Amino acid sequence: MATLSFNPTKFRDQKASIPYKPISNFTSFSQPTKISCTSTPHNLSTSPLKTSSKCSKRHRFQLINSVSESSISSPVEEAETIEEDDKVEDDPTAEMSFLDPGTEPENITEWELDFCSRPILDIRGKKIWELVVCDDSLSLQYTKYFPNNVINSVTLKNAIVAICDDLGVPLPEKIRFFRSQLQTIITKACKELGIKPIPSKRCLSLLLWLEERYETIYTRHPGFQKGAKPLMVLDNPFPMELPENLFGERWAFVQLPFSAVREEVSTLEKKFAFGASLDLDLLGIDIDEEILIPGLAVASSRAKPLAAWMNGLEVCSIEADTARASLLLSVGLSTRYIYATYKKTPVTTQETEAWEAAKKACGGLHFLAIQEDLDSDDCVGFWLLLDLPPPPV
Template sequence: MNNSIWQADFYRRPLKDKQDQQLWELLICTPTRSLEFTAICPQSEVNAHWLVEQLRKVGQGQDLPDTIQVFRPQSLGLIETAAQMLGVKVEATRHTTALKQWLLERAQQYQEMKTYTGEFYDPLKLDSPPPVPLAENLWGDRWRFATLPAGNIKDIIERPIPILAVPEFLLPLNLGLSSTLPIPGVVIDGGRQSMRLAQWLEAAQPYFLKYVSGDPDGLILEAGLVDRWVVATFSDREVSLAAQVYEERKQHSQGLHFLLVQPDDSGMTYSGFWLLH
């Protein structure tokens, strides 16, 4: 069994014990859910040492993982502290599909428990700050919506690109997408700022780019665990129509889209490429 990655969530649930104390639950699974572990903890006992004990319990049957992935900001600090005591790396990432699916299933199961409080509960909801404009010293020369045939993405990622973020599970082939399907994306010609922008994006950890209609319309980058950035605003009708087509194409590509940063539109060099979902 390959347990080099675990996904974990440790947070309060819509559950209370007989003393009316809020209950927290620890969920740990592998990306394939071949391993699943749960433990309940009263809020008064929530600390890193309790977590260390639970992680050791899970590790009794198999080795501890190389990495524990965490998507919830409120879980991150405690899990990082516990993992550090055990010499395990923690990765803050939204890409915890198996864990999120399990959380949705658990939310249904809570309703059957005697400790269920009956309160509304969305297991995946995270408080997200309002979007912040990108710093002017990062912004490039121009940007545009674009498409790439799914089959061409493999060619692009084989090129020498300084910053490349292409999770294997997001490759079009692994999503079962046709090689001719147009994958929507955003291309930024960064000019002299191209490498600086790509490095900033690498640190920010892009997750997805979405069009938001308004006055003006906007292109919002969701990044990190809950960060949001205003990549661009526009009121031009043609750009807004292109943005709507961009969102429609995402529906056909199972949400797959890309972000490409390059110095110019010559196609000679790229600074950074991200597959997003």
């Protein structure tokens, strides 16, 4: 049974050393710009993906100890303060400025940022904009509303500086953001402050927080407009041909027990030169140890250079497109590559659909492994991926 709670839950530290278990023979590359299948895959009746487990998602970000500007400006007696804090926490119009007291400020070097309109109208009947900032561990959380007539790079730059002043944290080294429409504003503000802007959909903490805020804050705001569509829809561009430097030689669908996936994540920095993990404790991903997590293994005689190129791409997810008999690799902000192709038959379609179904049964959790040989237990690069739907705002 697999469940995704997205709560800061701690797992037991269990060691696991289990090699990748191939579940297909999609292994041949025929052209330098496509990963092609020329061999026959195993029938899923003899090598099935486990897709029967159900998965539910509940996003619960505990916004405790949040402080609004109004609570700072109006000192009251202790009993009244406690009562007021409870009201602020429940007040959907309140802004928050929070830094975990147990966190060293200088250790927060990367932020995730969204600066966009919300389905909320102000007293002028105009959509309110909101700045939402956090780090990947949610040790830093900040929100602030803005009228729509002050949205520019100067406002954003000043707000970034204000966050640092309010919370006593240094300017971050990097800021990730996921909306292509705001790339110009965010990039300009960041560069003027000497911050590296990173367009990337690997803003998982931010995306989940926005979903939580929609359910618990925006829908309760007095200006909420039910049915309002997001002003900025996320891009889903037509996939492009894979660049030659990202080409591998063989590939296969693989699967790992969740316990082994956690072990790979825990040893990522020691064991692999390249890759990216997810904070499974923060996300509170609660999956049975034996549940098999689907992945894609890519082998190449130039595995290290291949992994190095992949490492700079902000790898987001892998998606099966059975209509086009291909696997699509999403990287960065709005780039999709045709990462793998195969000969379309009823058998290959069935196996690819099963791989995608297994990914959905695990709440979108999957992985990409780059190896020198598919039969090896060692990886040169390992990326843990989570395929999330776009936020409702």
